[in-house]
Amino acid sequence: MRGEGVVAGPAERADVARIARLATRCRLVLLEMIHRGGSGHAGSSLSCTDIISVLKFDQMDWSADRSAGDVFVLSKGHAAPAWYAALIVDGDLPAEEIGTLRALDSRLQGHPDRTRLGLVDVSTGALGQGLSVAVGRALARRLHGRDSTAYCLLGDGECQEGQVWEAFLYAGAHRVSGLVAIIDHNGSQSDGAVDDILPLRPLADKLRAFGWHVDEVDGHDHGELRDALRRREPDRPSAIIAHTRKGRLGPGRVLLDGSHSDLPSAAEYAAAVDFLETLLEGGA
Amino acid sequence: MTSTRDWFGTALVEIAREYDHVVVVNCDLAKATRTLQFKEKFPDRFFECGIAEANAIGVAAGLAQEGFRPFVASFGHFLTGKFLEIFQTVGLNDAGVVLVGTHAGLAIGRDGPTQMGLRDLALMRTLPNVRVFQPADGTETWQMMTHLATDRRPSYLRLCRQSQPEVHADGYRFRFGIPHVVREGADVVVFAMGGTVPVAVEAADRLAADGVTPTVVNVSSLPVDRATVARLVGTHRQAVVVEDHYLVGGLADEVGRIVLSLPGRPRFDVLAVPDYGQAGPPEDLYRRYRLDAAGIAARIAAHLQDAVR
Numbered sequence: 001m002r003g004e005g006v007v008a009g010p011a012e013r014a015d016v017a018r019i020a021r022l023a024t025r026c027r028l029v030l031l032e033m034i035h036r037g038g039s040g041h042a043g044s045s046l047s048c049t050d051i052i053s054v055l056k057f058d059q060m061d062w063s064a065d066r067s068a069g070d071v072f073v074l075s076k077g078h079a080a081p082a083w084y085a086a087l088i089v090d091g092d093l094p095a096e097e098i099g100t101l102r103a104l105d106s107r108l109q110g111h112p113d114r115t116r117l118g119l120v121d122v123s124t125g126a127l128g129q130g131l132s133v134a135v136g137r138a139l140a141r142r143l144h145g146r147d148s149t150a151y152c153l154l155g156d157g158e159c160q161e162g163q164v165w166e167a168f169l170y171a172g173a174h175r176v177s178g179l180v181a182i183i184d185h186n187g188s189q190s191d192g193a194v195d196d197i198l199p200l201r202p203l204a205d206k207l208r209a210f211g212w213h214v215d216e217v218d219g220h221d222h223g224e225l226r227d228a229l230r231r232r233e234p235d236r237p238s239a240i241i242a243h244t245r246k247g248r249l250g251p252g253r254v255l256l257d258g259s260h261s262d263l264p265s266a267a268e269y270a271a272a273v274d275f276l277e278t279l280l281e282g283g284a
Numbered sequence: 285m286t287s288t289r290d291w292f293g294t295a296l297v298e299i300a301r302e303y304d305h306v307v308v309v310n311c312d313l314a315k316a317t318r319t320l321q322f323k324e325k326f327p328d329r330f331f332e333c334g335i336a337e338a339n340a341i342g343v344a345a346g347l348a349q350e351g352f353r354p355f356v357a358s359f360g361h362f363l364t365g366k367f368l369e370i371f372q373t374v375g376l377n378d379a380g381v382v383l384v385g386t387h388a389g390l391a392i393g394r395d396g397p398t399q400m401g402l403r404d405l406a407l408m409r410t411l412p413n414v415r416v417f418q419p420a421d422g423t424e425t426w427q428m429m430t431h432l433a434t435d436r437r438p439s440y441l442r443l444c445r446q447s448q449p450e451v452h453a454d455g456y457r458f459r460f461g462i463p464h465v466v467r468e469g470a471d472v473v474v475f476a477m478g479g480t481v482p483v484a485v486e487a488a489d490r491l492a493a494d495g496v497t498p499t500v501v502n503v504s505s506l507p508v509d510r511a512t513v514a515r516l517v518g519t520h521r522q523a524v525v526v527e528d529h530y531l532v533g534g535l536a537d538e539v540g541r542i543v544l545s546l547p548g549r550p551r552f553d554v555l556a557v558p559d560y561g562q563a564g565p566p567e568d569l570y571r572r573y574r575l576d577a578a579g580i581a582a583r584i585a586a587h588l589q590d591a592v593r
Binding site for chain 2: 114
């Protein structure tokens with residue numbers, strides 16, 4: 001089913017290469033932020049960098065004035081550096097703020113806070129709450145007669161929260177359109193593997209049973225992600241289960257063996273930067 | 285005699301006619317919270333979330349962010365129980381949701397403490413940007429509803445199940461944060477809120493027979509204006525808070541903080557619920573917890589006697 005009806009032409013393939021380069025730059029920025037700040041969830045941010053890149057640089061109608069267009073809810077708020085990095089790479093935030101992550105009075109709070117940074121659509125941090133807000137925003141847009149989409153990025157461990165399933169149940173039962181949930185399925189959470197802590201399987205079947213259109217993709221493949229985002233249905237909510245690896249830097253390379261919240265040492269940081277810069281020089 | 289939840293239900297329909305952006309998010313309690321009339325009149329603006337209050341609060345925050353003014357209604361005990369969700373999705377988002385918590389206090393009676401809104405104020409008052417409203421009668425409910433429809437701030441509206449008499453005279457104007465004297469007196473000033481306001485007035489009537497004339501003040505919105513409370517306390521020998529809420533975290537804390545900052549250590553006392561509460565007929569519960577007119581009058585009389593000694 002994957003890629004059905006979507007055959008990429010040369011221009012689109014070039015576009016995917018553009019997204020890949022921007023994603024690599026995001027990884028450099030978010031690692032610099034966390035390294036300079038001495039704090040932050042590097043692994044969780046790296047696992048969803050490709051998803052955020054496809055949304056921010058390609059699929060979303062999202063502009064910094066926030067008066068119209070799509071909505072982005074980062075329900076797994078601990079991956080905030082990945083969103084801040086996309087804002088910086090896209091020119092929405094000044095690069096001077098890279099060094100302010102988690103600092104006193106910074107706009108770049110440890111978890112996204114819209115009362116401090118207007119480029120955050122919804123404040124998050126305690127897990128499980130973002131999808132409900134995305135549902136409300138999609139309902140409001142339907143009531144206003146606006147054709148736009150509320151995107152919500154969730155963690156897989158986060159899907160152990162009951163409220164997530166209240167929101168899945170509501171949106172499926174009411175066929176809430178203009179709503180896309182993307183699950184960053186890296187299989188890992190704070191205390192270990194999701195399969196060991198509390199398995200979600202069969203996640204896709206559960207979501208389908210809740211009335212959602214469901215796709216499963218490689219969450220580091222920009223082409224697959226884009227195709228899945230285009231495949232959503234007009235009259236019900238869509239979920240994309242994006243299989244990812246926590247801490248992924250690029251092909252064949254993972255930071256800190258996929259740790260949830262460990263900080264890279266100076267040497268690990270330098271090696272990661274070398275790897276990413278080599279990728280950029282190689283055109284990816 | 286009508287309950288403030290009934291006044292709320294009627295006023296909601298009227299303000300919804302005037303303000304298109306007023307919507308309702310329900311948690312399977314439309315009959316009990318009196319949002320049913322709204323549902324019948326404005327089905328497209330009524331969102332039924334079922335028995336899933338956490339999601340309902342999030343959906344309401346999303347609607348508020350898009351310009352609507354959602355009223356999310358449930359029992360106050362259930363709604364404010366989703367405190368983590370209110371803290372983050374409403375509070376930290378500064379989302380203009382009106383959380384409507386009905387069945388405040390002991391008045392739900394026989395259903396017992398798992399249904400009683402007795403710690404909702406304590407929870408809502410920890411959130412710096414959430415304003416609290418509790419009307420004492422129909423006049424005030426109508427005015428508060430207009431205020432809430434035209435305001436955009438996160439708010440908690442606390443409503444009672446029991447019927448209450450009107451305590452405000454014609455011409456009363458609700459002003460946010462300003463306590464209102466409903467009975468002028470001397471000796472002691474009694475601060476009450478919502479359902480305890482008419483009970484405190486009745487207690488004042490009883491005391492009048494013995495020559496004691498308490499001032500009764502309706503504190504219907506929080507945070508309360510400090511200067512007004514300080515002036516009222518300063519012109520009386522004693523201050524008493526009567527509230528249908530746990531002893532900790534409610535109106536007593538609010539007034540007490542002001543009293544503590546005043547010179548001369550005014551005498552201060554609190555009548556509230558000191559334990560979890562229990563099931564029973566409402567009149568028995570109010571008598572047991574000494575929150576009925578007789579209990580309030582007896583406590584005030586005892587204090588004044590102590591003061592004379």
